Structure formats: C-alpha cells, structure tokens
Amino acid sequence: MPHIKVTPISKETLEARAKKEPVPIEFVAHAINYDEILLGINYQDERFLLLYRYSQTEAMLKFEKITRPLKLSLLKEAIDLVAKVLEFEILSSNILSTRRKPPLFASEYYKKIEDFIDVEFDFDSVAIEVGFGSGRHILYQANANPKTLYIGIEIHTPSAGQLLKQIEIQNLKNIWVVNYDARLFLEMLPSNTVKQIFVHFPVPWDKKPSRRVIGVDFVNEAMRVLKVGGTLELRTDSDKYYMYALEVFSSLKKAKIGIQKNHALPIISKYEARWQRQSKDIYDVTLVCDELSPVDEKNYNFSFGKIRYNDDIEKILPKETKVCDGYFVHFERIYRISQSEIFIKCSLGNFSRPEHKYLFLGDEESFYYPSNPIASRANYQAHQQIKEILDGKCHSCR
Ligand SMILES: C[S@@+](CC[C@H](N)C(=O)[O-])C[C@H]1O[C@@H](n2cnc3c(N)ncnc32)[C@H](O)[C@@H]1O
Numbered sequence: 001m002p003h004i005k006v007t008p009i010s011k012e013t014l015e016a017r018a019k020k021e022p023v024p025i026e027f028v029a030h031a032i033n034y035d036e037i038l039l040g041i042n043y044q045d046e047r048f049l050l051l052y053r054y055s056q057t058e059a060m061l062k063f064e065k066i067t068r069p070l071k072l073s074l075l076k077e078a079i080d081l082v083a084k085v086l087e088f089e090i091l092s093s094n095i096l097s098t099r100r101k102p103p104l105f106a107s108e109y110y111k112k113i114e115d116f117i118d119v120e121f122d123f124d125s126v127a128i129e130v131g132f133g134s135g136r137h138i139l140y141q142a143n144a145n146p147k148t149l150y151i152g153i154e155i156h157t158p159s160a161g162q163l164l165k166q167i168e169i170q171n172l173k174n175i176w177v178v179n180y181d182a183r184l185f186l187e188m189l190p191s192n193t194v195k196q197i198f199v200h201f202p203v204p205w206d207k208k209p210s211r212r213v214i215g216v217d218f219v220n221e222a223m224r225v226l227k228v229g230g231t232l233e234l235r236t237d238s239d240k241y242y243m244y245a246l247e248v249f250s251s252l253k254k255a256k257i258g259i260q261k262n263h264a265l266p267i268i269s270k271y272e273a274r275w276q277r278q279s280k281d282i283y284d285v286t287l288v289c290d291e292l293s294p295v296d297e298k299n300y301n302f303s304f305g306k307i308r309y310n311d312d313i314e315k316i317l318p319k320e321t322k323v324c325d326g327y328f329v330h331f332e333r334i335y336r337i338s339q340s341e342i343f344i345k346c347s348l349g350n351f352s353r354p355e356h357k358y359l360f361l362g363d364e365e366s367f368y369y370p371s372n373p374i375a376s377r378a379n380y381q382a383h384q385q386i387k388e389i390l391d392g393k394c395h396s397c398r
Contacts, residue, residue: 036052309361
C-alpha cells in the first residue's frame, strides 16, 4: 500500500502548513496518548483519512485502512499532494512502484454489502449460493439459467476473485459476487424474493459448531427471504452435519423438509469429486418455504440526536470492550481536532463481521465518518449502546 517516509516535523509546523493551504486537508486530528495524527482529506469528491505516524527520528504518511478509497490511484495522488502541501522532506516512497493489482474487484459484478440497501433485482428470479468455493456450481447454474440472477457469497477473498475472473472469461451477466459472511448477508435482503439458496458442502466445523453457516438464525433469515415454494438446499458429505441440519430444520414451524441420499447433480464440485473418489455418502436436505413472510421494515437510524461533545467524554468511554447479546462496542482511540471536536475510533456490531468506524463529536453536530455503519440489526443495537454510553446513561459501563 502506498506510503512515504519523511523527515519528522513538529505537530505545530504540520498544523500551520495544513491551515495555510487547506486544500485537500479539511482537518487535523491529534491522537491522545499516541504519536499519530489523522488528516481529513477531501480530494476529487472523496472523503477519507491519511495517517501521519512519527517518532523523534522518523515519520511516515500513509493510507488509513478504515476509510481507504477503493481507487489506488486516487490514494497515491492524495498522498503525493499532501506531502507537497506539508512541505515534507521525502526519505523514501513506494508511490510510483506500488504495483497495480488487476482491477477485478472494480468489476460491476462485485457487490459490496452496502449495495443491497434498498436493492431491486432486474431479473426473473434470484438464487443464492453460499460458500461457492471454486465456483463450478454457480457458473453452471448461471450458464443454464440466464434469466436468473445468482448471488454468490464467499468469505474467502481469493475464491471471490477467481469467480470474478471466470465471469469475465465466460461473459456472464447474471452473477453477483459478494465477499462477506453469509450468516450476516441474508439480513440485507428483502422478504419473499429468492427462489433457491444453495449451501453445498459447508465447512463442518465439528469442533466449533458455532462457526457453522447453518444455524437457527441463518435458517430463519433464509425462510424470510425465500418466496413461497422457494428452497434452501444443503448438500453435505458429513453425516454429523446432516444430522445437525435436520435438527435445526425440524425446529422450524413453517417449512417442509425433503431428504435424499447419493442423488446425482448435473455438475460436480471439486469437493464432491473428492468424496466420490472415496465412495462417501452424500446427503441432500431440502427445506421448502411454505408461508409468506412479513415485509422486513428496516428503519435503522444511525443519527446521534442531541448528543454532542462534552468535556467528560474521555472519562465516560469504557476502556474495556462492551459485549452484549449478539453485538459489541469497543472504543479504541481518541483524536482531538479542537477544544470542542474529537474523533473516536471504534468498532461495533457483530463479532463475526465487526464494523470499524470513526465517530465525530462536535459542539454543533455528531456523526459517523465518513459514512454510517451498514444497516444491520447488530450494528443498530451497537449504535443504541454507543448513544447510551455517550449520554452517560449506560450504568454498566462505569
Ligand atoms: C468446503 S468448501 C465448499 C465449496 C463449494 N461449495 C464446493 O462444493 O466445492 C466451503 C466454502 O464455504 C466458504 N465459507 C465458509 N464459511 C462461510 C461463511 N460464513 N460465509 C460465506 N462463505 C463461507 C469457504 O470459504 C469455502 O469456500
């Protein structure tokens, strides 16, 4: 990632130079108790942060990973410009040499979780594959059913990249790739929209069942997003997982269960081929949704109401991570912009997929920087908790 090493300058000099030429630096925020400064950048209509880390003998200007813009070229240009504005003496730089990765994740078929807020699908139907691995099955399905949109969710980034490459090679227009945890993804989808959810050969996690994709919450969300008659299709070689899934599925009120053993599919994934060579049994458990679900109104509001900066904020913030049922809140570091304005670096939400954010608290307004957390249940619950803490109403935090 692009960075430059520079001769250190004092905080006062940095501040004075940033003020003299305020473009593209909007603000300077000094970490309390750390040798670190955040520079608020507004460059080519993107707002993000750069990090200036320093000691007596060396200093570095680099990207800040929470707010990093997607375009590497923009980041490099911004670092270069800021170095000029701050009149840095550059000791070394990798800005020119940072190799560009092929822009696979800039593909229109790569979707971020935020893209599913108020999503509308311009296809006859929608299907989902959870943990597509090498992508053989989803590619087969997408080729066979061009009017269906296939959303592939894969937690393993290189596999997501491989599928994006195949989409390009095979010129497919009906696959979206999401590099995210499937257990949290379904929550983003509207009710009654999906015709099929494939979960083929999920990792069995026999020693850590809590990591399994299939669980009561996942199956309930699956039933909510499935249309009436839609199916959740588990295929596994693990008899333990098969028994476990049957137990989870049987706990539901509004679903019919179908079971098959060693049923052949038109396409065989890499995993399946391995099990077939070992003559292992393969189980299919299909859950059919037979009830319409209510529309899921997600009225999550991430504003801070009347919460503003006050002089006691530093004392109020808990030092320890606050863990609640299904979510957590952690305050990591405070940066001061002025007497009455601070930035708080924090993480929040679900443990499997925490969100990292900056929180701006001023005397006129307070907000998440540069944007609100993703509108998920866990993030919203964590936000409520943050508000209580900032309001001094969270008694368990003291
Ligand atoms: C055993 S592989 C099976 C791959 C493929 N379905 C097949 O049949 O060849 C399981 C896949 O699920 C992915 N995975 C595991 N947990 C996941 C999660 N929570 N969300 C999305 N993908 C997940 C893994 O990265 C892996 O690629």
